[in-house]
Structure formats: C-alpha cells, structure tokens
Amino acid sequence: MSPLRSVRPYAALLATAVLGGAVAVGGVALLGGLDGDTTVVTETVPSQSTASVPRESAMSINEIYERAAPGVVQITSTSNGQTSVNPSSDPVPQVPAQALGSGFVVDKAGHIVTNYHVVQGADEIRVSFSNRDTVEAELVGTDPSTDLAVLQVDESASALTPLPLGDSAKVEVGDQVIAIGNPFGLDRTATAGIVSALQRLIRAPNQFTIDHVIQTDAPINHGNSGGPLLNTRGQVIGVNTQIETGGADTGNVGIGFAVPSNTVKDVVAQILGTGRVDHAYLGIRGQEVDSDLAETYNLPVKAGILIESVATGSGAARAGLEGGKTQVVVAGETYTLGGDIIVAVDGTQIGSIEELRDAIAAHKPGDKISLEIYRDAKKTSVSVTLGRQPASPQG
CATH class of the missing domain: 2.40.10.120 (Thrombin, subunit H)
Incomplete structure (x- = not known):
C-alpha cells in the first residue's frame, strides 16, 4: 500500500x-x-x-x-x-x-x-x-x-x-x-x-x-x-x-x-x-461470528461480534468487556476465542462489523449505550460510556 x-x-x-x-x-x-x-x-x-x-x-x-x-x-x-542543522556545518534550509x-x-x-x-x-x-x-x-x-x-x-x-x-x-x-x-x-x-x-x-x-x-x-x-x-x-x-x-x-x-x-x-x-470532528469510540477489536465458527466451537450464537481484544483505557475497558485468548483457524481465517460476543446495541441486533460500526457512529463521545453480550455462554447486558476516538488505532 x-x-x-x-x-x-x-x-x-x-x-x-x-x-x-x-x-x-x-x-x-x-x-x-x-x-x-x-x-x-x-x-x-x-x-x-x-x-x-x-x-x-x-x-x-x-x-x-x-x-x-x-x-x-x-x-x-x-x-x-524545517531547517536542518548539522553540528559541523552551517544550518541547511x-x-x-x-x-x-x-x-x-x-x-x-x-x-x-x-x-x-x-x-x-x-x-x-x-x-x-x-x-x-x-x-x-x-x-x-x-x-x-x-x-x-x-x-x-x-x-x-x-x-x-x-x-x-x-x-x-x-x-x-x-x-x-x-x-x-x-x-x-x-x-x-x-x-x-x-x-x-x-x-x-x-x-x-x-x-x-x-x-x-x-x-x-x-x-x-x-x-x-x-x-x-x-x-x-x-x-x-x-x-x-x-x-x-x-x-x-x-x-x-x-x-x-x-x-x-x-x-x-x-x-x-x-x-x-466547533472547528473539529469527534468520533465516538468503543475500543475493541472484533470479528464476525458465522455459522461455521459457531458450529465448530459450539458458540452460543450464530451471528454477532466476537471481541478479540479491548483497548486500554477505552469505554469498553472501563465497562469490563473482555477479549479472547485462544487463537483458532477456521476455513483459512484466524479467530481469537474466549472473549465476549456482542449481539445487540440498544436493543438492535448486530450481525456484522458494519452494523456495529454504524451503531457506534450514530453516537457522540460521552453517550451511554447498552450492549447485549454473551460471556461464557450466558447472556447479559453491559452499559458502556463511549469515548473519543484517538489519533490512531491502538495495538
């Protein structure tokens, strides 16, 4: 690139x-x-x-x-x-x-x-x-x-x-x-x-x-x-x-x-x-769950976002969301298992990265959202306060 x-x-x-x-x-x-x-x-x-x-x-x-x-x-x-300065010579603009x-x-x-x-x-x-x-x-x-x-x-x-x-x-x-x-x-x-x-x-x-x-x-x-x-x-x-x-x-x-x-x-x-642009930020790395992955590893859902990792200091981290620890390969794709699986945002089902991205983009930094997740095969809800997108991705 x-x-x-x-x-x-x-x-x-x-x-x-x-x-x-x-x-x-x-x-x-x-x-x-x-x-x-x-x-x-x-x-x-x-x-x-x-x-x-x-x-x-x-x-x-x-x-x-x-x-x-x-x-x-x-x-x-x-x-x-900028002017380049060489200690052994005059400054070179x-x-x-x-x-x-x-x-x-x-x-x-x-x-x-x-x-x-x-x-x-x-x-x-x-x-x-x-x-x-x-x-x-x-x-x-x-x-x-x-x-x-x-x-x-x-x-x-x-x-x-x-x-x-x-x-x-x-x-x-x-x-x-x-x-x-x-x-x-x-x-x-x-x-x-x-x-x-x-x-x-x-x-x-x-x-x-x-x-x-x-x-x-x-x-x-x-x-x-x-x-x-x-x-x-x-x-x-x-x-x-x-x-x-x-x-x-x-x-x-x-x-x-x-x-x-x-x-x-x-x-x-x-x-x-305001002179600036603020993007809401969840702070996770995620992968889409598909039927092959769900059936092979007996996941509780066949669609959702599997959290790979959570950015330090992010809204996701403060809310206690958990990333995975075990890497597996399914149909040529590498997945990190063991983390939370996001299935809904504010009651709306999430089946793709794009849907999760759009759900976050609809908010502002500081907004609270409710995530429905599966952790250890049990469904629960987590409230997350979204942060401000950093200058570059973490990790």
Whole structure:
C-alpha cells in the first residue's frame, strides 16, 4: 500500500491517495468506532432505496459540467520544511514542497471541501478558481478519520459557485457519475463512468477505516483528490479520495473510491460548528461470528461480534468487556476465542462489523449505550460510556 501523500522539492506533486493491491476484501480493516484490526468481508450491497433518478430529470455530461465545473477549484498546498542543522556545518534550509489537488465550493460563505491528505502539513494553501483568480485559503478544520478538510476563502471571491450535496444513501450500483478535478494539473477535467460498487472500506490517513465508500470506474488520477463525484442531477455524491493501482503502477486502472456525501455533510457540519470532528469510540477489536465458527466451537450464537481484544483505557475497558485468548483457524481465517460476543446495541441486533460500526457512529463521545453480550455462554447486558476516538488505532 503506497503512502497517501508524498512531496518533492520545488515541484507540485499531484495528490491522490493511492493503494496497491486489494482493498479490504476478506482482509483486515481498521474501524474508527471500534479499534484496530478487524476481519471483515466487504461486499457490494444493493441499495435499499428505490428512489433512482428519473430519466427525464437526468442531465447530459455537458450540462452537468457546465453547471458544476465553475464550483470546482484547484488547490496548491505548500510545506516550507524545517531547517536542518548539522553540528559541523552551517544550518541547511529544507526546500519547499508542494502538493496539488482538487476541491469544491459548498456555500457562498467561501467554504471549500477537499481531502485532508491534500492539505496535510501545509504552511500555505492557495485556491484557483475557474476564472483564473487565485486566493489564499484558511484551513478551518480537518478530519483525518474521513480524509476530509474544510477551507475558507474570502466570501467576496467572484467565482464562488456552491455545488449541492446529494443523498449518498440513494446511490445505486450502475448509476452514471461524472468526476471533475485537476488530474496532473489539467484543471477542471471531466471523466465519466458508473457506480461500480457500494459499501467499500478504505484506509484513512490515520489508519482508521472509512466506510460506506463509493467505488467508480470514472477515471481518477493524481490531482483528482478532493474533487467531486456527481450524479446526473449535478449533485455531489462523493469526494474522490483514492485509487486502486493493482501494483507498482500508480495510474488509473478503472477503480476509484469516493467518500460518500452523507459522511461529508456530517463532517462539514461539525467542523463549521466547533472547528473539529469527534468520533465516538468503543475500543475493541472484533470479528464476525458465522455459522461455521459457531458450529465448530459450539458458540452460543450464530451471528454477532466476537471481541478479540479491548483497548486500554477505552469505554469498553472501563465497562469490563473482555477479549479472547485462544487463537483458532477456521476455513483459512484466524479467530481469537474466549472473549465476549456482542449481539445487540440498544436493543438492535448486530450481525456484522458494519452494523456495529454504524451503531457506534450514530453516537457522540460521552453517550451511554447498552450492549447485549454473551460471556461464557450466558447472556447479559453491559452499559458502556463511549469515548473519543484517538489519533490512531491502538495495538
């Protein structure tokens, strides 16, 4: 897996987070509301919504571009570097480095959404609009856990064209989409494709997991990071964030990933409200129980979350939740047995990591939740006060 962002002296490096190899398919994922490595199988889940875009309301690619392109910006972030001091010589200043990415305007107050990794560590951020105006931007807030950041420019900027955020819960596999961004510095380039899959998991810059991610075959390359993925109504349904490379090659291979717009809405609202984003945190590593595991080891349930380990000092630890101690291999998968099994949160049955993740994400740090668990084959309830997600996974 390649680094999310790198820089080169005196060069504008086109920033798109790149992954090498398979992404969260039957492997290990880091789940922000839980903790650490958690075995999950990522599947394409059909949307539950039937509210697809009527044919008569769909716009052409040209119409979408004409409306949306003015709201897409090019972002240049500059890191000045630190002065290197050698005891046997004079101080040697480090050369500046730049990263180039994309973003889009979300309101007339001058707020702009982009990726966290585009502006990470920047000492100066400049935004270029479609009318060629270039202005300095202020970093309002960031959320490394979702790879999102909010900037602000002077609201008097003449080129402020806000793009509407759509409902990513209504996105369906096969929907037509268009990506607009600045691949390789080619400003406001449009590419088109379809939604290839839903409910993907990708790794955030802080090594937690971003969930509900949209996969698309619309060509996305370096420099597209932070740009919008739009539906045929011209609404932003995702923020283009990462590409799959399949190996050493870092170019487009038809697999791109976008953070869903509903996640963007929540993150932007928190940043504009408080200047920060707080994610509720349970503090466990867990694995999904399936029928094979349950039958082989005579577990009390055939579905639930088997706790592997509990993070020190977390809400789960304070509530007395217990992790496992004995490792076993079933159908090629390694499990840690002997820990508590979570089967419900606040009375709602939990059968998958995603369901537990969503249940935690619906809360704020400090909220209390009730977990139904099995311990030593006996069912009991445990009250847990959720903590605040740490800077990186523990363990």
